[in-house]
Amino acid sequence: MxxxxxxxxxxxxxxxxxxxxxxxxxxxxxxxxxxxxxxxxxxxxxxxxxxxxxxxxxxxxxxxxxxxxxVNRGVEVIKQDNSGVSIRVASGENWDEFVSFCVKNGWWGLENLSHIPGSTGAIAVQNVGAYGQEAKNVIDSVTVFDTATNQILSFKNSDCGFAYRTSIFNTSQKGRYIIFDIIFKLKKTEAPILSYKDLAEWFENKFPDLEKIRNAVIQIRDRKFPFPTEAKKGNAGSFFKNLQLNAEQYGILKEAVVREFSLEAWEKLDTKVFKEGSLYKIPTAFLLELCGLKGVEIGGACINANQPLVIVNKTGEATSSDVVEVAKTVLNTLKSRLGVCVNIEPELLGFSQSELRDLGRVL
Ligand SMILES: Cc1cc2nc3c(=O)[nH]c(=O)nc-3n(C[C@H](O)[C@H](O)[C@H](O)COP(=O)(O)OP(=O)(O)OC[C@H]3O[C@@H](n4cnc5c(N)ncnc54)[C@H](O)[C@@H]3O)c2cc1C
CATH class of the missing domain: 3.30.43.10 (Uridine Diphospho-n-acetylenolpyruvylglucosamine Reductase, domain 2)
Known part of the structure; x- marks a missing residue:
């Protein structure tokens, strides 16, 4: 090496x-x-x-x-029977190639997570989620190198602290473990997840097979924002996370939306809110649109028009400062008009303490 x-x-x-x-x-x-x-x-x-x-x-x-x-490679079936299969995948494998491989083999569980760039190891880091599916539902265990003890360890799913876009790997134990491989547990029997609005509408009452679900996810995603194959379309997926509020915070948001906009705006937002347990999941994209942030463009970076959670390197020559300024404009506007603190999703590398604080990352 x-x-x-x-x-x-x-x-x-x-x-x-x-x-x-x-x-x-x-x-x-x-x-x-x-x-x-x-x-x-x-x-x-x-x-x-x-x-x-x-x-x-x-x-x-x-x-x-x-x-x-x-950059390690390797995909190995370690156990299977009529109902399911366990596959060990090296971290360095390309995620979407692995998803495609599983779909072709008729293994259910990853198809909704199609067309997400990156490596397989990172899937566990932020418990990647899309179109009604999350990594935590298909991960059996994660093998890591512990940089504190130089040992190889295996974490069961329940040890990983998976929650919305988080795990121990990007929170309490951030930086400590290098993920070397993941064991996924997939089904051989039909298990379509079509609860997500876009997919439900796409298939109406039909019962699609795996290939059809994967193709639908790819097409729906491509309509919303560019897959970053070239610098001009560079992005890191959603830059802003959705909000999760308790009942009191949700009431405060309602007051702010009615005060700043209208009761109609609130009623529209309310139909898009998803309740999970005691938490209200608010689509941040709708708040951005409401605040007129869709058109924000600074230097070479801009808010993506179709899916405003995404910041795009529009010119191919955007600087990190352009992206940070766009992000700050969004975060500050949402805070000052609606009183909400939205978290950002990507990792930030090489920034100063004050830049990190501006983006809500307090160390
Ligand atoms: C077009 C586009 C669409 C996207 N859509 C989605 C989506 O729908 N849902 C979603 O959740 N995300 C999405 N993302 C974000 C991103 O693709 C995922 O988070 C992906 O899993 C990151 O993988 P990566 O290998 O590129 O990780 P990197 O960006 O290289 O790293 C991300 C984090 O993981 C850590 N990490 C990476 N590999 C390892 C390892 N082997 N061991 C320990 N730590 C590691 C890094 O230190 C860093 O903290 C999207 C991004 C883009 C550009």
Whole structure:
């Protein structure tokens, strides 16, 4: 394994934004991981673990540390019977290629998570979710390298602390574990999840097969925002998370929407709210539209027109500061007009404490 210096990170991200990493290496196993961490310790460097860079915004100044990219490969069926299959997948495998492989084999569970860029390992980090499905429903266990003890450990699903866009890997234990592989448990019997509005409308009362669901998800997603295959369409998916409010906070939001806009606006929002237990799930995209934030454009970055949760590198030459300014405009407007604090979704690398604070990331 070689450790390289001054490697530009922009090409390793789907935003196509970001300066150089002081050091950069690619690892395939725990021995590479050990070597990399020993190097970082000797040089007194911070470490960042990189997958496909699709949930990441890197600062134009780059990262003054060691970036470790996980590139191990391998897909192995470890158990199966008539009803289901358990598959171990290496972190470095491309996620959507793995989804396609499962769909072709007739294994149910991942089809709603089609057309999401990035690597398989990162799927567990933010408990990736889309179109009514979440990673936590299909993950059996996660194998990690513990950088604190240099040991390989296996976490059961219930050890991972999965919740909306979170797990222990991006909260309480952030930075401690390198995920090396994930075991998924999928079904061989039909199990379509069509509860999500877009899919329910697409299929009405029909009973689609796996391929049809995957194709529908791909087409619906492509209508909303660009798949980042080139710099001009660079993005990191949803930049802003949806809101989860308790009953009191929901009441306060109602007052603000009626005061700032109208009762009709509130009634429209209310029909889009999803109640889960005691929490109200509010679509942040609707709040952005309400506040007229759809047209925000600063430098080369803008709010995507069809799906305003996404910030796009419109010119292909947007800087990280352009993206940060767009994000700040959104967050500040939502706070001042509606009194809500929305969280951002992507990881931020190489930013100053004050930039992080502006984006709601308090360290
Ligand atoms: C067009 C587009 C659509 C998207 N749609 C969705 C969506 O519908 N739902 C959704 O949830 N997300 C979505 N995303 C976000 C993103 O694709 C996912 O979060 C994806 O899982 C990130 O994978 P990655 O390999 O690119 O991770 P990276 O961006 O490289 O890293 C993300 C985080 O995971 C950590 N990480 C990565 N690999 C490992 C590892 N092996 N071990 C430990 N930590 C690791 C990194 O340190 C970082 O904290 C979308 C992004 C884009 C660009």
């Amino acid at each position: 070689n450790i390289h210096s001054s490697i530009l990170l922009a090409p390793y991200t789907t935003f196509k934004i970001g300066g150089p990493a002081k050091f950069f290496c690619e690892i395939k196993d725990q021995f590479d991981a050990l070597t990399a961490f020993e190097f970082a310790k000797k040089e007194n460097l911070s470490v960042f673990v990189l997958g496909g860079g699709s949930n990441l915004l890197v600062s134009d100044r780059g990262f003054n540390g060691l970036v470790i990219r996980v």
